[in-house]
Amino acid sequence: MSTTRLIALDWGTTSLRAYRLGDDGVVLDKRGLPWGIMNLPTIDTTVGDGNNNSSRDAGFVRAFDEACGDWLRDAPGTPVIAAGMVGSAQGWREAAYVDMPLAVADVGKQLTRVEIAAGLVLHIVPGLLQRTGLPNVLRGEETQVVGVLESLEGDAEVLIGLPGTHSKWVRVQARRMTHFDTFMTGEVYAVLSQHTILGRTMERGDEPDNAAFERGLRVAQTEEGRAGVLSNIFSSRTLSLVGELSPRSQPDYLSGLLIGHEIAALKSTREAAGCAPSPHIILIGDDKLCARYQAALNLYGLNLNGIDIAAQATETGLWKIALQAGLLS
Amino acid sequence: MSTTRLIALDWGTTSLRAYRLGDDGVVLDKRGLPWGIMNLPTIDTTVGDGNNNSSRDAGFVRAFDEACGDWLRDAPGTPVIAAGMVGSAQGWREAAYVDMPLAVADVGKQLTRVEIAAGLVLHIVPGLLQRTGLPNVLRGEETQVVGVLESLEGDAEVLIGLPGTHSKWVRVQARRMTHFDTFMTGEVYAVLSQHTILGRTMERGDEPDNAAFERGLRVAQTEEGRAGVLSNIFSSRTLSLVGELSPRSQPDYLSGLLIGHEIAALKSTREAAGCAPSPHIILIGDDKLCARYQAALNLYGLNLNGIDIAAQATETGLWKIALQAGLLS
Numbered sequence: 001m002s003t004t005r006l007i008a009l010d011w012g013t014t015s016l017r018a019y020r021l022g023d024d025g026v027v028l029d030k031r032g033l034p035w036g037i038m039n040l041p042t043i044d045t046t047v048g049d050g051n052n053n054s055s056r057d058a059g060f061v062r063a064f065d066e067a068c069g070d071w072l073r074d075a076p077g078t079p080v081i082a083a084g085m086v087g088s089a090q091g092w093r094e095a096a097y098v099d100m101p102l103a104v105a106d107v108g109k110q111l112t113r114v115e116i117a118a119g120l121v122l123h124i125v126p127g128l129l130q131r132t133g134l135p136n137v138l139r140g141e142e143t144q145v146v147g148v149l150e151s152l153e154g155d156a157e158v159l160i161g162l163p164g165t166h167s168k169w170v171r172v173q174a175r176r177m178t179h180f181d182t183f184m185t186g187e188v189y190a191v192l193s194q195h196t197i198l199g200r201t202m203e204r205g206d207e208p209d210n211a212a213f214e215r216g217l218r219v220a221q222t223e224e225g226r227a228g229v230l231s232n233i234f235s236s237r238t239l240s241l242v243g244e245l246s247p248r249s250q251p252d253y254l255s256g257l258l259i260g261h262e263i264a265a266l267k268s269t270r271e272a273a274g275c276a277p278s279p280h281i282i283l284i285g286d287d288k289l290c291a292r293y294q295a296a297l298n299l300y301g302l303n304l305n306g307i308d309i310a311a312q313a314t315e316t317g318l319w320k321i322a323l324q325a326g327l328l329s
Numbered sequence: 330m331s332t333t334r335l336i337a338l339d340w341g342t343t344s345l346r347a348y349r350l351g352d353d354g355v356v357l358d359k360r361g362l363p364w365g366i367m368n369l370p371t372i373d374t375t376v377g378d379g380n381n382n383s384s385r386d387a388g389f390v391r392a393f394d395e396a397c398g399d400w401l402r403d404a405p406g407t408p409v410i411a412a413g414m415v416g417s418a419q420g421w422r423e424a425a426y427v428d429m430p431l432a433v434a435d436v437g438k439q440l441t442r443v444e445i446a447a448g449l450v451l452h453i454v455p456g457l458l459q460r461t462g463l464p465n466v467l468r469g470e471e472t473q474v475v476g477v478l479e480s481l482e483g484d485a486e487v488l489i490g491l492p493g494t495h496s497k498w499v500r501v502q503a504r505r506m507t508h509f510d511t512f513m514t515g516e517v518y519a520v521l522s523q524h525t526i527l528g529r530t531m532e533r534g535d536e537p538d539n540a541a542f543e544r545g546l547r548v549a550q551t552e553e554g555r556a557g558v559l560s561n562i563f564s565s566r567t568l569s570l571v572g573e574l575s576p577r578s579q580p581d582y583l584s585g586l587l588i589g590h591e592i593a594a595l596k597s598t599r600e601a602a603g604c605a606p607s608p609h610i611i612l613i614g615d616d617k618l619c620a621r622y623q624a625a626l627n628l629y630g631l632n633l634n635g636i637d638i639a640a641q642a643t644e645t646g647l648w649k650i651a652l653q654a655g656l657l658s
Contacts (some may be wrong), residue, residue: 023652025559107540127572129571131571133551133552133553134564135566135573136564136567137567166563180575181556181560183556183557183560183563184525184559184560184561184563186524187557188521188525188562189524190523192517195523196513196516196520196535197516197549203561219463223461223462223601224463226592226594226598226601227510227512227558227594227597228557228558228597229558230512230513230514230590230594231510231511232463232593233513234463234465234495234512235464235465238465238466239464239585240460241464258559260558260560260562261557261558262559264557265555265556265557265560268555268556269555
């Protein structure tokens with residue numbers, strides 16, 4: 001067994017991923033557990049003081065122990081770092097948001113310490129808060145940004161896209177995170193499909209319908225796109241009524257329609273801010289979802305300086321942040 | 330008891346309203362029943378042939394009888410007309426959509442007849458289908474448009490707004506319905522509030538928070554508005570995180586944000602189509618909701634030629650359509 005240098009936790013709302021990292025941050029071992037912060041293991045506190053905070057704390061401790069207790073017993077004193085919703089107000093301990101803009105190299109300078117036991121400290125990475133205009137927050141994505149940025153050379157602008165339930169687009173200029181946007185595209189897609197009239201005529205197919213997806217993608221750039229998302233989504237139903245869209249094509253059509261509006265809006269905000277028309281783009285996330293976003297970026301002409309898809313961003317980011325923080329001296 | 334001239338039914342998805350109309354369409358009597366087409370009375374068919382269509386037909390017959398059977402027994406031979414989802418594919422009998430554009434005076438020329446019993450015919454008003462661009466449909470609103478238009482003089486453009494679960498905006502030029510838009514604003518508001526992370530921090534107050542509503546309204550016209558609905562809605566949460574929006578203000582803020590985007594998009598589509606910047610507007614719907622839309626129209630400068638709020642549009646429309654159809658000769 002190689003030497004353990006860092007234990008890194010990606011601790012979100014619905015899951016907990018643990019990594020045992022060795023020299024240079026190489027992944028020696030990893031495991032996934034269902035213990036997201038909204039889904040902690042239940043602890044029997046009937047013999048305790050009945051205090052809810054204690055019970056909740058005990059849930060975090062139990063989850064932590066299942067994630068990496070054995071690794072720590074094998075390598076006592078190994079530093080431990082975590083990113084994600086574990087640092088939110090609903091998490092184990094709130095790791096206050098750090099204001100934007102922020103140098104990528106400075107993320108590790110403001111970690112929050114949680115004393116779990118004598119000599120055992122969990123270091124939690126802060127989220128980011130953008131106060132200009134409508135406020136915006138992210139938590140967890142800052143670590144992925146560090147993960148991909150540290151391996152890049154030069155000061156050219158990079159636009160980092162993190163599609164998902166809430167898509168984040170982080171603008172990095174001269175190695176500083178200068179701006180980010182949030183789009184609730186994934187969550188909106190889910191509720192439209194599950195809880196509105198649009199879902200009633202949908203059927204799920206076994207294979208993705210790429211033609212329907214691309215048809216949806218294009219809507220935002222047509223004349224009808226001016227009517228906006230609130231209007232355009234109705235076409236998932238009406239195209240079906242006139243026989244132009246089958247029930248199995250509707251889910252992918254709606255997905256494309258929403259992602260197309262997201263990318264069209266992203267492009268519009270960049271133009272208004274005087275940004276480069278086509279920056280170097282890095283996508284981080286699920287492969288299939290990244291492929292969808294890549295198609296959208298191509299269609300809207302944001303692909304001219306290349307689109308890369310990054311893997312292992314979180315574990316690499318946690319390693320780099322631990323280095324920034326001096327945990328690996 | 331005055332002479333019954335027409336029995337008029339406003340038969341939607343969740344409710345059925347019945348009107349007994351006398352000379353000149355004056356309302357002599359009215360009643361509301363819960364028998365929308367998705368909520369018909371249950372009929373015991375265990376002694377019948379078990380045919381589902383028969384059972385469903387029996388539900389329609391029972392609902393119809395409760396709505397106006399006594400009126401018809403008192404005034405046999407009175408014509409009966411209905412509008413709304415009762416004419417949809419899921420209704421009693423499908424009243425096929427009529428293609429746009431359509432003269433307001435011609436709505437009554439294509440009624441669908443349902444023979445309920447010997448000598449008893451239900452006449453169902455057709456919905457409208459717009460095939461240009463993304464297809465669009467409405468059903469029920471055509472009757473309200475006739476209701477308000479027939480009492481107006483002149484050929485000037487009128488924009489008729491019907492806010493609700495799905496807002497409809499119908500453009501009437503030279504007494505012809507030439508275009509309409511649909512916005513799923515009401516339904517999107519409901520699912521965002523009930524089924525997404527935005528709802529988790531919301532609290533319902535006893536009184537509407539007009540300041541929060543107006544703050545939301547303005548978002549679409551700010552620089553941040555360029556990021557669009559999918560992005561802007563997240564601010565309902567983030568403004569709360571930074572202490573700028575209380576849990577009780579969030580529902581009205583989100584309502585304003587969505588309605589503001591709807592009106593901004595409506596304005597944009599009108600500009601692109603070369604329409605008058607500020608047409609005469611008539612709003613039809615719930616008073617409180619109409620007041621919200623009036624505020625939005627004022628803010629976005631669409632109010633310069635007046636905004637009227639219409640009442641009794643459906644019953645008036647059904648009377649006028651029956652006249653068009655020659656049912657009241």
